[in-house]
Amino acid sequence: MNFELLALPVVFLISLTGIILLVSPDWRVSIAALAVQYFGVFVLVVMSWLLEMAIVKLVTGWMVCAVLALAKAGSSESIIEEQGTVMNVLFRLLAAGLVGLVVASTVPRILVWVPEITIEQLLGGWVLIGLGLLHLGLTSSALRVTLGLLTVLAGFEILYAAVETSVLVAGLLAAVSLGLALAGAYLLVVPSLKVAEDEIE
Amino acid sequence: MNAPLVWVLIPALLSVVMLVLNRWQRFVTILGTVTVLALAATAWLLPVKDQFFLGPLMINFTDTWAILGRRFVLGPADRSALVILYLAAAFWFGAAYVARTSSLFVPLGLAMVSLLTAALGVEPFLFAALLIEMAILVSVPLLTPPDSQVGRGVLRYITLLTLGVPFILFAGWMMSGVEFDLVNETFLLRASYLIGLGFALQLAVFPFHSWIPMLGKESHPYAAAFVFTMVPGAITLIMLVFSRDFPGLEPPQRLLYCCE
Numbered sequence: 001m002n003f004e005l006l007a008l009p010v011v012f013l014i015s016l017t018g019i020i021l022l023v024s025p026d027w028r029v030s031i032a033a034l035a036v037q038y039f040g041v042f043v044l045v046v047m048s049w050l051l052e053m054a055i056v057k058l059v060t061g062w063m064v065c066a067v068l069a070l071a072k073a074g075s076s077e078s079i080i081e082e083q084g085t086v087m088n089v090l091f092r093l094l095a096a097g098l099v100g101l102v103v104a105s106t107v108p109r110i111l112v113w114v115p116e117i118t119i120e121q122l123l124g125g126w127v128l129i130g131l132g133l134l135h136l137g138l139t140s141s142a143l144r145v146t147l148g149l150l151t152v153l154a155g156f157e158i159l160y161a162a163v164e165t166s167v168l169v170a171g172l173l174a175a176v177s178l179g180l181a182l183a184g185a186y187l188l189v190v191p192s193l194k195v196a197e198d199e200i201e
Numbered sequence: 202m203n204a205p206l207v208w209v210l211i212p213a214l215l216s217v218v219m220l221v222l223n224r225w226q227r228f229v230t231i232l233g234t235v236t237v238l239a240l241a242a243t244a245w246l247l248p249v250k251d252q253f254f255l256g257p258l259m260i261n262f263t264d265t266w267a268i269l270g271r272r273f274v275l276g277p278a279d280r281s282a283l284v285i286l287y288l289a290a291a292f293w294f295g296a297a298y299v300a301r302t303s304s305l306f307v308p309l310g311l312a313m314v315s316l317l318t319a320a321l322g323v324e325p326f327l328f329a330a331l332l333i334e335m336a337i338l339v340s341v342p343l344l345t346p347p348d349s350q351v352g353r354g355v356l357r358y359i360t361l362l363t364l365g366v367p368f369i370l371f372a373g374w375m376m377s378g379v380e381f382d383l384v385n386e387t388f389l390l391r392a393s394y395l396i397g398l399g400f401a402l403q404l405a406v407f408p409f410h411s412w413i414p415m416l417g418k419e420s421h422p423y424a425a426a427f428v429f430t431m432v433p434g435a436i437t438l439i440m441l442v443f444s445r446d447f448p449g450l451e452p453p454q455r456l457l458y459c460c461e
Contacts, residue, residue, distance in 0.1 A: 175335060179335055
């Protein structure tokens with residue numbers, strides 16, 4: 001299968017998922033967007049890695065989504081935090097537009113620095129890093145911080161896959177993503193852990 | 202037998218065992234303290250890269266453990282770092298029960314020390330960033346024990362230390378290029394900026410220090426002090442090992458010449 005034909009549509013797809021993660025108030029939509037985002041990461045990584053190795057990104061990403069969804073499923077609230085107002089969404093979209101401008105203006109220079117990376121990989125990775133950082137700057141919710149960090153790491157993994165093909169790095173990066181999801185899941189359930197222990201007793 | 206097996210794998214496995222036994226907190230605290238003291242003593246006394254006799258048995262003790270095409274090396278030069286790391290852990294574990302820390306303190310603390318030791322020995326150096334990140338993630342339940350509210354400090358701690366990882370990894374890749382092309386001063390300078398920023402984020406250097414007072418306020422003071430000691434302490438040791446081993450960063454004149 002020629003993944004290079006998919007590369008540019010995938011860049012738009014992961015930009016869209018990054019924006020959905022940024023503006024969506026519903027955790028189910030956010031985690032679904034993250035799962036789609038990991039498919040995009042897989043397509044961009046497979047341009048540099050063997051399919052057998054690149055599939056690790058997809059499997060790990062979907063495991064991350066499953067862990068977060070399971071942790072959040074116990075909670076009764078579907079809204080992550082109060083960000084459903086029109087002005088809030090507009091502000092976040094405008095900020096995402098600014099990230100897009102920064103990405104567009106810096107990509108040509110970075111391509112000169114690191115010629116091993118293709119323009120699609122650079123655009124995809126850089127957009128995710130930018131949107132992830134923006135996400136981290138706008139929140140103090142445990143789930144959103146986890147989603148933001150996973151987005152930044154996913155962007156970095158796209159860029160790093162082009163320059164480093166080591167199996168150990170692939171494994172360690174997968175372990176870090178899973179560890180981040182587990183830490184995020186722990187932070188989501190930790191206020192209710194003692195209650196659960198009391199119930200068992 | 203090899204050194205990483207003794208100072209990485211054994212404490213990692215023991216931490217899992219202690220996690221299972223964490224109901225008996227006093228026993229786990231004693232076991233953890235004795236373990237790290239014994240590991241500090243072996244780091245001090247055991248001859249690495251040598252043969253020694255255990256009764257009639259002759260045991261070859263190497264400093265290298267190869268896994269997935271990469272190596273973990275804990276040679277004689279790393280001895281002092283190992284002794285410091287394990288003695289510091291013994292200091293904190295020793296009074297953990299009296300300080301009324303969470304029952305997860307010793308098992309997860311030992312897992313952290315094991316991961317930080319692995320970060321000290323991994324080759325190439327750039328993989329250390331990923332092992333440090335794992336140690337940071339393991340420390341999250343120490344700082345936010347069950348039945349406590351998630352504070353902003355722990356979120357900022359995870360965020361800033363995780364953001365340091367890509368910088369160190371990318372700088373490591375750039376520097377591996379510099380190894381082959383030592384005349385490329387611009388490349389070296391860019392890599393130095395990246396690694397400087399990565400370590401600044403992980404060592405909580407101003408302006409990335411805000412998580413320290415926040416964590417001190419939100420978390421159990423003993424657990425917070427353990428993290429404040431072990432994480433930046435181990436990262437500093439790793440940075441020293443890195444600057445010792447990496448030929449491109451040895452002469453500071455190179456950077457000065459580049460700046461001119």
